[in-house]
Amino acid sequence: MNLNLIEMKKVLILTWSLTGLLFLASCSDDDDNVTQTPEDLGLKSEYTVDRLRILDIDLNTVSYPNAEFEWTIKSKTTQEDSLTSTGKDFSFISLYSGTYSVTLKVKNGGETIEKQTYITVEKETGSYSPYIAKVYDFLPAIGQFTNDLPKWAEGDTRESMIAKASVITGSSPGTISLGGYGGYVVFGFDHSIINIQGERDFKIRGNAFWADATPGQKAGNCEPGIILVSYDKNKNGIPDDEWYEIAGSEYHKSETIKNYELIYHKPDPNATPVPGAEGWQTDIQYIRWTDNQGNTGYKTKNSYHKQSYYPEWVSSPTLSFTGTKLADNYIDQSGNGTYWTGKSYEYGYADNAPNNDEASNIDISWAVDKNGTPVKLAGIDFVKVYTGTNQEAGWLGEVSTEVNGGYDLHIIN
Ligand SMILES: [Ca+2]
Ligand SMILES: [Ca+2]
Ligand SMILES: [Ca+2]
Missing domain, CATH: 2.60.40.10 (Immunoglobulins)
Known part of the structure; x- marks a missing residue:
């Protein structure tokens, strides 16, 4: 072959180009190894x-x-x-x-x-609802309203109970009970709740109220639930992303226990006498619990609520919950067991203050990661609430967080 110089250059350029394309194609799965130029930050215009x-x-x-x-x-x-x-x-x-x-x-x-x-x-298509739009998960712990709020019926499964817990969605919500320590619900909205700096961003409604007998004190029916938030970082529409705890007023206190684990042990239905049955005298030793702090005790059963307090759709003989545990907040104000009140914690908990109180509003800026380091979240998509105390308040029974809806404070009006 007899090529002149110009033709030779053309061939070389073509060969180099093809080599370059092949090289790029072979490296396309391995971008980390491509040396970046200072301009190559991946920021779009x-x-x-x-x-x-x-x-x-x-x-x-x-x-x-x-x-x-x-x-x-x-x-x-x-x-x-x-x-x-x-x-x-x-x-x-x-x-x-x-x-x-x-x-x-x-x-x-x-x-x-x-x-x-x-x-x-x-501007979005359609219009957003400020209210809870979807319940993703629900598992109450032992409680006098477990199997009752929402009501369990023969044949109900975890999935159907999650569907029943969806009464907390929308503008006319119903109430669900999370039972004793650890019982939880996970819900979300049809948009992301923006974290506006210096403002509280969303409200979780419960059934807390101030007691008449404690004028001037923030106490009454207050059953604080711990709140976690997350946002849909992997954009798959479900709450499988990292959770951040809302560090409420008790978060840094020495009596608050982190990485707490509580295990409930299902009563043996064949035991004699049958736990909870008519004439059974040991309702104060109804369901045994153990924790990872070396403690053990019992959840009680009272005469007002006769159904099983162990979620009927759970076949496992134990139920285990982990998280942060708050100090007991109920005291026997009468001294003779007739009158119990729960102290309200200052901020950052669910079902801890009346729905018209500022303390039922939550600031996303209070969120911390699992090491307790504050995180700066632009907004959130999902919320988890679980009962934060493990206490029996005499005849009132277990202290259990209730959830009765919730909404985005920035678009409620
Ligand atoms: Ca905020
Ligand atoms: Ca996700
Ligand atoms: Ca309550």
Whole structure:
């Protein structure tokens, strides 16, 4: 073959191009090994998201292992820049539609790279409901309203009981009881609840009230439930993401126990006498519990509620719950067992203060991770509530959190 110089160059360029394409194709599954140029952060020039939906921007930061990141967003109202995040990843949510200008500064060694992007927030299709939209999970612990709120019927399963617990959704909610320590419900909304700085963001309704006999004191029927929040980080629509505990007023107190575990032991239905049956004298030793602190005790049964207090649809002989445990909050105010009141904790719990009290409103900014480190969440999609104490309040029975709906405080009006 006899090629002149120009033809030879063409062949070389073609060969190089083909080699390059093949090389890129073979590496496409292995992006981590591609050396990034400083420009290659993966930040797009614009993004679009619906109102009250969380947009996650995850940067490619392989070539910036030690860089510092600063995200600032220009306020639509004041036109001032506000620093919103200092992590490599950025979550954005807005209550209002419009276009937002976002500046990213990457300080890497001595140099600072500045990049700009725009987020267009569109009005959602239809309109959002402020109320709880869906119940994802429900498992009450031992309680006098277990199998009653909601009512269990022969043939009911975990799934059908979750469906029955959905009475807490919507604008005219019903009440469910979570039973004693650990019993829980998981629910969500049809949009993400925005975390507005300096404001409480959502309310969980219960059936707490102040007692007439304790004027001026925040006490009465207060059965605090611990609240966890999460957002749908993996965007699959279900609450399988990391949970963050709302660190309420008791979170850092020494009497609050973290990583608590309580196990309830199902009574033997063939025991003589039959636990809970007519004439049975040991209702104060109805269902035995043990915990990981070396304690043991019994849940009681009272004469007002005759049904089984162990969830009927659970076949396992033990029920185990883990989480944070709050100190007992009920005291026998009469001294003779006739009058019990529960002290309300200051903030951050469910069913701990009347529904018209500010203390039933929750600030997403109180959330902490499993190590107790505060997390900065742009918003949340899911909420879990579980009964936070393990106490028998005399004839009142177990202290058990009730949930009676809830809503997003930012769009309720
Ligand atoms: Ca907030
Ligand atoms: Ca998820
Ligand atoms: Ca209650």
